[in-house]
Every structure is written in C-alpha cells, then in structure tokens.
Amino acid sequence: MTTPSDSGSGLLDPGLDAIMSERRQLIGVAYRLLGSLADAEDVVQETYTRWYAMSRERQEAVASPGGWLTKVASRICLDLLRSARVRRESYVGEWIPEPLPGPAEWVDGRSGAATATADPADRVTLDESITMAFLVVLESMTPAERVAFILHDVFRYSFAEVADIVGRTPAACRQLASSARRRVRDSAAPATPAAQQAGIVRDFKQAWEAKDLTALIGLLDPDALATGDGGGRVAASLHPVAGGPQIARGLIDIVGRVPDLVFLERTVNGRPGLVAQRDGATFGVFAFDVVGDRIKSIWAVRNPEKLRPWTTGRHPRAATPAKGS
Secondary structure, eight states, rough: OOOOOOOOOOBTTHHHHHHTHHHHHHHHHHHHHHEEEEEEEHHHHHHHHHHHSSSSSHHHOOOOHHHHHHHHHHHHHHHHHHHHHHHHSSSOOOOOOOOBBBTEEEEEEETEEEESSSSSEEEEEOGGGHHHHHHHHHHOOHHHHHHHHIIITTTTOHHHEEEEEEETTTHOOOHHHHHHHHHHHHHHHOOOOOOHHHHHHHHHHHHHTOOOHHHHHHEEEEEEEEEOOOOTTTOOSSSSSSHHHHHHHHHHHHHHHHHTTTTEEEEEEEEEEEEEETTTTTEEEEEHHHTTTTEOOOOOOOOOGGGGGGGGGOOOOOOOOSSOO
C-alpha cells in the first residue's frame, strides 16, 4: 500500500502507525467472518482505501479510527457473506474454509522449507475461534448471526456497536448472537487434550501410509464424516463421505492412486493435522475433529486457491480476539 503523506507538506501522516496497527485486528475479524484469508486481505485493503479516500478533516473528526475501520470492514464482510450464499450455489463440490498453518509451519517462499522465524505478529492468532470445526459451524449461520456473534462474543464489541454495523437494534443483535451461540453449543463436543489429539492423528497417519484398513477404521468414529474441497480445480469428492469404514476405504484408494504421497504432521487452524505432499508440492491439507479417542470429522482441502499460505510463504497479519481501540 502506498504510504499517504501530509497534504501539501510531503511529510508522513503522523497517525499512520496507529492506523496501520489496526491491520492485525481487521484481518482477524475478516478471516473469522469470511473463512477465507484471501478475501480477508481484500476486505482490509478496501477498508484502508476508504479511510484514505477521506479528507484529513474527516479523518480527524473520527473519534476512534480503530472503531471506524472495524465498522467498515465488518460491513464489507456482511455484504460479502450475503453474496457468498449466491456464489457458492455455483461452487463445484463442498466449500471448506481456507486452512491456516500453525506458527512453525509457514513455508519460506525462498527455500521451500518450514520456518518458525517469521514475526508472530504476522500470523493470525490461533484459538478456539479459529479451529476448522468452529469455522464450519459459522458457515451454518446467517450473515447477521455470524457478524453479531463474532464481533460480540469473540472480539467483545457491545451490542450497541454491533447494531450500528448490522443495521438492527441492540436487542435484535443480542438475539442473533444468542441464536449463534446455541448453534456453537449444540455442535460442541467435550475437549480432547491436545497431546491426545496429536497422538491419534499420528496413528492415523501411520495407518494411512501402511494402508492398514483395520487400523484406520479403529481410529475413525463409526459415524465419522469426511468432506473434501477441490473447488472444481482438482479431484475431490463432490459430496461428504459418511461412516468410518467408507472413509477408510476411500483413503486407501487415494494412496493407491497416488503412491508417492508424503504425509507431514502439521498444525492446521490450531489443531493437529496433516499435509500431503507430492514431489515437494502441497497435494492437500487435512484438518481433524477428534472426539474422545476417535476422529469424528475430516476436512480435506485440495483447492489450490486455498493452499497458497502452505506453498508461497504468504503470511497473514495477525489479530488477537480483543476489542480494537
């Protein structure tokens, strides 16, 4: 982004640092609302474009620039969410939120090797509101529910502030957030310790590599659901596959058809996951929902457009779930 300068003076805008520091917050809000890092970055770019399109006088009249930026970004996201329902009717197959690498799994675009040296402020903070299971539940909400819930419950904005963004009364926004909260609560399962999750995913990886059908079935919940997203660009199941045995057979079929796959244990949206590589290129990213000692859900993202953070070293700006200034 071009650095704006003082009108007529050529000096840097003295408020630039404060304005740009909000970028982390905005990316965090937009990613949670849209489930797409690429779309979130576009939203933030558009938000800043609108800020700098205003005169200096109008900018100085804004009591809380951070609040203004969040309001504008959220409204843009709300419009995108409303249109996304129409756009996704033409999406080929299932749509899965874009998976995010963990802190140590960003790909160095220069060497192609994983690096943990990137500034932590350049990564979306991973917490319960960023897991794949949580993002999938958000997809079941109406746009207004999603915005009200994320802004109030995750980023701690008041219902009065949310009402100004959504265009409804504070009481209506309270009801929207309550409805969204019920959806999250109804879908929630008892938390499985992270170490246990990692062990189960590791066992799953080893069984998959060994084409051990019995072991795979034993690691999958009998009612497990596997969802793939190829976006019509690469091969992927057009519909979710239900049932542990059916999923296990499908997984073995994949390694049979693509025998040179290499599986790497990686953090995906803050949870233990797997990355499949072929000849050094990312073939797919697999996120898991582990309940107890079984895998309840698998999300397999193969759409190349959603794998860019795993292949090109694109580092998103971070955002912590705390209210902006």
